[in-house]
Amino acid sequence: MSDAEELAGVVGDLLAERLGPDTVRDLGRTWAADLWGELEGLGMTTVDVPERLGGGGGTTAEALTVVRVAGYHNAPIPLAESAFVGGWLKSRAGLPVSEGPSGTALCRNRSVYLDDSDGRPRLTGTVAVPWGRHARELLVVLEEGDATQLAVVDPAAAGAALTWTHGSNVAGEPRDEVRLTGAVCREVHDLPGVSIEDAHARAALGRAALMVGALERVVDLSLGHVTVREQFGRPLARFQVIAHYLATMTTQLVAARASLEGAARAAEESAPHEVDSMAVAAAKTRAGASAEVITLLGHQVHGAIGTTEEHELGLSSRRLWAWRDEDGDEQYWSGVLGRQLASRAYGSGLWPVLAPV
Amino acid sequence: MTAVKIGDRVVIGEADFPESARRLRLEVRAFLTRARADGRYTPSCDAWHVGFDPGFSAELGSRGWLGVSWPKEAGGQGGSALDRFVVTEELLAAGAPVAAHWVSDRQTGPALLRYGSRKQRETLLPEMAAGRLFFALGLSEPGSGSDLASVRTKATRCDGGWVLQGSKIWTSHAHRCQFVMVLARTSGRHGDRHRGLSQLIVDLAAPGVDIRPIRILDGSHHFNEVFFDDVFVPDGMLLGNEGEGWAQLRAELALERSGPERFMSNYPLLEALAREVAKHGDPQAEQTFGELMAEFTTLRRLSAGVAAEVDSGRSPTLMSALVKDLGTQFEHKIPDAVRRAVPAHRRTIETDLGRALRDAVLFGPGMKFRGGTNEILREIVAKELGL
Numbered sequence: 001m002s003d004a005e006e007l008a009g010v011v012g013d014l015l016a017e018r019l020g021p022d023t024v025r026d027l028g029r030t031w032a033a034d035l036w037g038e039l040e041g042l043g044m045t046t047v048d049v050p051e052r053l054g055g056g057g058g059t060t061a062e063a064l065t066v067v068r069v070a071g072y073h074n075a076p077i078p079l080a081e082s083a084f085v086g087g088w089l090k091s092r093a094g095l096p097v098s099e100g101p102s103g104t105a106l107c108r109n110r111s112v113y114l115d116d117s118d119g120r121p122r123l124t125g126t127v128a129v130p131w132g133r134h135a136r137e138l139l140v141v142l143e144e145g146d147a148t149q150l151a152v153v154d155p156a157a158a159g160a161a162l163t164w165t166h167g168s169n170v171a172g173e174p175r176d177e178v179r180l181t182g183a184v185c186r187e188v189h190d191l192p193g194v195s196i197e198d199a200h201a202r203a204a205l206g207r208a209a210l211m212v213g214a215l216e217r218v219v220d221l222s223l224g225h226v227t228v229r230e231q232f233g234r235p236l237a238r239f240q241v242i243a244h245y246l247a248t249m250t251t252q253l254v255a256a257r258a259s260l261e262g263a264a265r266a267a268e269e270s271a272p273h274e275v276d277s278m279a280v281a282a283a284k285t286r287a288g289a290s291a292e293v294i295t296l297l298g299h300q301v302h303g304a305i306g307t308t309e310e311h312e313l314g315l316s317s318r319r320l321w322a323w324r325d326e327d328g329d330e331q332y333w334s335g336v337l338g339r340q341l342a343s344r345a346y347g348s349g350l351w352p353v354l355a356p357v
Numbered sequence: 358m359t360a361v362k363i364g365d366r367v368v369i370g371e372a373d374f375p376e377s378a379r380r381l382r383l384e385v386r387a388f389l390t391r392a393r394a395d396g397r398y399t400p401s402c403d404a405w406h407v408g409f410d411p412g413f414s415a416e417l418g419s420r421g422w423l424g425v426s427w428p429k430e431a432g433g434q435g436g437s438a439l440d441r442f443v444v445t446e447e448l449l450a451a452g453a454p455v456a457a458h459w460v461s462d463r464q465t466g467p468a469l470l471r472y473g474s475r476k477q478r479e480t481l482l483p484e485m486a487a488g489r490l491f492f493a494l495g496l497s498e499p500g501s502g503s504d505l506a507s508v509r510t511k512a513t514r515c516d517g518g519w520v521l522q523g524s525k526i527w528t529s530h531a532h533r534c535q536f537v538m539v540l541a542r543t544s545g546r547h548g549d550r551h552r553g554l555s556q557l558i559v560d561l562a563a564p565g566v567d568i569r570p571i572r573i574l575d576g577s578h579h580f581n582e583v584f585f586d587d588v589f590v591p592d593g594m595l596l597g598n599e600g601e602g603w604a605q606l607r608a609e610l611a612l613e614r615s616g617p618e619r620f621m622s623n624y625p626l627l628e629a630l631a632r633e634v635a636k637h638g639d640p641q642a643e644q645t646f647g648e649l650m651a652e653f654t655t656l657r658r659l660s661a662g663v664a665a666e667v668d669s670g671r672s673p674t675l676m677s678a679l680v681k682d683l684g685t686q687f688e689h690k691i692p693d694a695v696r697r698a699v700p701a702h703r704r705t706i707e708t709d710l711g712r713a714l715r716d717a718v719l720f721g722p723g724m725k726f727r728g729g730t731n732e733i734l735r736e737i738v739a740k741e742l743g744l
Contacts (some may be wrong), residue, residue: 224744237744240736247738251679258369258662259655265371285651331644338647342634350631351450354654357383 003058004065011044011066015073021312027076031048031134031174036077038099045083046097051128054097055087061264064209067202068260071213074315076173077101078131080206086139086216088202093189103135104201105178107142114142114151114188121185122161123151132176132328133166139181142193148191148199158183169322171315201277204284204327205263211287211323212253212260214316218298219249221313226301236301245297252290259286288330291320368673369507370662377436378443385422386653389451400452403622407579408454408725409530411491416450417448417455418488427470431478434487439543442664446657450495450623450628456530456579461485463616465492465538468556472605474595477558481536495525495539495559495583496606503730505540506551506603512541512590519543519557519595521565521588527727531581534569537561539585540606543599551603556596563588575719608672613728615663615677620656620684622724623717627653629710630695633703634681645698652687656680675741682734685725692717 015138018035039045048063050056056062059159063084066270070079082101089104090097105112105127112125123140132138138153155162161183191199223246226236236242266279295317299306324330344353392398392413401408417423425441427433434440445463448455466485469477484490501507510523521541531537537559545553561568565588571580597605627649634646659680666673694703695714704711725731 034375145665219484223744226744228675243739243744244732246742246744247679247682247735250738250742251683254369254659254676254679254684255655258658259651261371262654262658263367279654282651282654285648289651290647324591330648334647334651335640335644336647337650338634338643338645339638341629341650342643345631346635350628352386354657355382355446355450357379357386 004062006334007047007062008065008069010042011039011069012072014038014042015069015075019073019075021074021315022261024074024076024315025076025309026045026106031076031078031131033134035075038101039077039079041226045079045101046087047083049087049091049097053091053095055091059264060267061261064205064260064264067206067209068213068216071210071319074214074217074319078103078134080210081130081203082135084206084209085199085203089139089141089150089191089194089199092191092194095150095152097100097187098137100136101131101134102137102139103129103132104139104203105129105132105141106196106203107140107201108196110143112140112142114144114149114185115182116188116325121151121188122182123180123185124182126177126179128175128177131174132178133164133174137186138178140185141196143196148194148196149188150191151185153180153183154186157186169326171322173319173322187264197277198275200328201275201280204333205275205280207323207327208256208260208263208280208283208287211291211320212256214295214320214323215253215256215287215290217316218294218313218320219246219253222246222249222298242301245301249294249297252293253355254289256283256290259283278337278340281333281340284328284333285330285337288324288333291324295320368666368671368676369659370480370665370669370673370676372439372442372658372661372665374439374443374661375437380442381422381425381436381440382443382447384420384453385447388420389447389453392453393451395477398454400625402452402469402625402713403720403724404452404625405449405455405459405618405622406723407456407577407720408452409456409533409579410454411457411488411533413454414458414488414491416488417458418486423458423488424466424486427466427482427486431470432483433493438664438667439661442661446617446621449617450624452625456484457491457533457551458488459618460494460529461490461492464613465494468538468596468605468609471608472601474548476593477596477614481558490536491530491534493528493531493537493561493583495528495531495537497525497527498636499524499526499582503726503733504604506541506554507547508540508554509547510539510541510585512539512555512557515589516524518589518591521557521559521585521590524582524584526580526582527571528539528568528578528583529580531583532570532578534561537583540602543595543602554602554603555599556605557590558594558596559585559588559590561593563590565589565698573719574722575716596669610729611672611674611677614681614734615660615673617657617660617726619681620653620660620687622720623688625715626691626695626710626713626717629708629713633699633710637703639698642698649691649694650689656684656687660684675738678729678734678741681728682731682738685731689721689724692721697729721732 046055047058051057086102163179165177248325263279263283266276424433470562512519543555565586567584570578
């Protein structure tokens with residue numbers, strides 16, 4: 001058994017115990033603070049942070065495994081946003097791990113301005129921060145000329161300089177926006193070798209892992225349902241068309257999972273903890289394509305019961321509908337992939353790019 | 358929580374290409390680049406099925422690129438399934454004419470290695486690996502379609518062998534191959550389904566064999582109907598034991614299904630599309646190309662993973678059925694995606710893109726049923742899931 005599989009087992013068992021469908025629903029738009037603390041204590045929120053910074057020193061693939069399992073269990077915690085993206089940003093800036101989730105904000109299009117004129121760096125602008133209301137610190141990624149910077153804001157200290165607007169995605173997860181009015185930064189660091197596009201790709205990779213977990217859950221729920229539910233005197237699974245739906249769903253799941261694993265591997269191969277934006281683009285595109293088919297067929301085999309708030313299918317399908325649009329949808333990432341591949345293939349041909357030696 | 362977890366049943370093999378595969382890739386790629394530059398062939402879609410060129414196959418054979426994973430005494434290279442994977446994907450990516458040896462290299466050879474008599478292995482395999490001896494597949498029959506177990510072709514015992522009576526259809530390149538592997542009833546009755554079936558190695562030049570062409574949509578001739586009128590098949594030409602044909606075939610089909618030819622038949626069209634996208638930089642075309650590439654890289658990974666599983670001694674039935682279902686749907690949707698991405702005036706028949714598109718459209722309908730229809734593949738996946 002690989003380290004990643006072992007990790008999946010440990011985290012999966014814990015989440016299964018803590019998060020029944022009722023718990024996830026009851027938590028609604030808030031979050032599982034205790035669970036976050038528990039996972040933090042186990043080192044599950046800092047899996048691939050280097051040991052010298054207080055992390056587990058694991059691989060990107062291992063960190064993604066934890067995120068995927070969290071997606072499977074609809075975990076109401078910012079594991080992708082805080083742990084997988086925030087933790088990575090901090091370690092790239094050389095910052096040690098700290099307690100509590102961080103909120104990450106990628107300021108593309110210079111939506112936030114850094115004023116460092118009096119030696120006390122301050123931020124002004126408006127930016128989206130998923131799970132922002134629960135964040136112990138804000139990690140704001142900015143582009144300054146050719147460089148990328150990480151500004152850390154302590155929400156408790158910034159006080160009135162932050163104005164929050166609470167929002168949520170279609171799954172009811174917190175999707176907040178914050179207006180910074182000269183908010184004082186605790187610290188500002190360079191992010192060497194990281195572009196804002198890299199950070200965006202890292203976020204998309206975490207999102208794809210959440211999606212693959214949720215896809216797996218919908219397929220499992222559907223497989224369970226069609227073997228138990230009877231219609232016309234036989235289990236649904238005995239109808240050929242239903243069996244074919246499940247075959248198609250499984251195929252779509254396997255494709256999304258394989259593409260995610262490809263991106264995880266590419267992240268390790270390029271350099272430890274790097275992002276390979278083309279592999280990420282493929283993984284997020286593929287996860288979105290699978291989400292379309294799997295939510296469609298998953299709801300179709302469940303029938304009316306699957307459309308109720310009470311049924312757990314909706315916990316996963318709503319997340320998939322939200323997540324496929326977050327951190328870049330299929331159109332965005334397929335455009336990135338198509339553009340990058342075509343330009344790299346120009347002259348040499350496509351094949352040497354796809355199968356390098 | 359449900360008791361059944363799909364994730365636990367699915368093994369996505371992880372392909373770690375060995376150093377030998379990397380070297381092999383470089384050699385094959387260099388050869389193909391030169392062959393194309395010298396005008397030895399023009400890349401085409403579906404060339405693994407339509408590009409029958411015995412000279413080209415013999416050249417590949419002389420370089421040791423056929424039967425790569427067969428043992429040395431069988432004329433092979435003693436390589437791995439991943440080594441073979443690399444060679445086949447290089448050939449497919451180049452759109453090279455490899456149809457002559459494709460069936461022998463992919464499935465008849467491995468079947469002979471597994472079930473063949475010593476004599477069969479010694480006389481046939483080295484010639485196949487040399488690219489001089491080609492097999493056709495005699496499976497489908499006019500009345501049987503996808504239901505292979507319903508074959509009516511019959512072999513009756515006679516002095517020193519069998520007498521074969523019946524006919525086969527959709528027999529690719531029977532008019533150019535030396536042998537055909539025929540699935541026939543050798544005992545029991547027609548209704549016995551898969552009991553009593555055997556595979557026989559039949560000489561296509563034998564008296565009583567009549568080969569008639571079937572032309573396909575583009576007017577070309579690859580398919581045939583082959584009639585066997587009391588054809589004598591010597592004892593030594595039965596594959597394995599009498600009555601084991603069905604079991605042999607099931608193992609062969611797993612090999613037939615998961616290879617890169619199940620999503621690379623239209624690869625030359627993707628190359629042409631890449632050039633078009635780079636030249637015009639149209640966002641819609643970039644997206645379409647990117648979507649296709651997300652699918653392609655996934656399939657490549659899955660297919661290589663199956664090869665890695667084969668190398669570890671497993672027979673990934675579920676994964677190979679699944680890869681073929683996904684792969685053939687993918688290659689089938691490429692032409693329409695290209696049509697949406699590139700306006701008609703930039704893909705006229707005078708352009709590389711237009712020519713590749715024409716071939717892909719005309720060969721398209723066949724891609725989703727050869728080697729098992731997508732519907733049958735879903736039956737297999739569902740069965741493997743326990744439904």
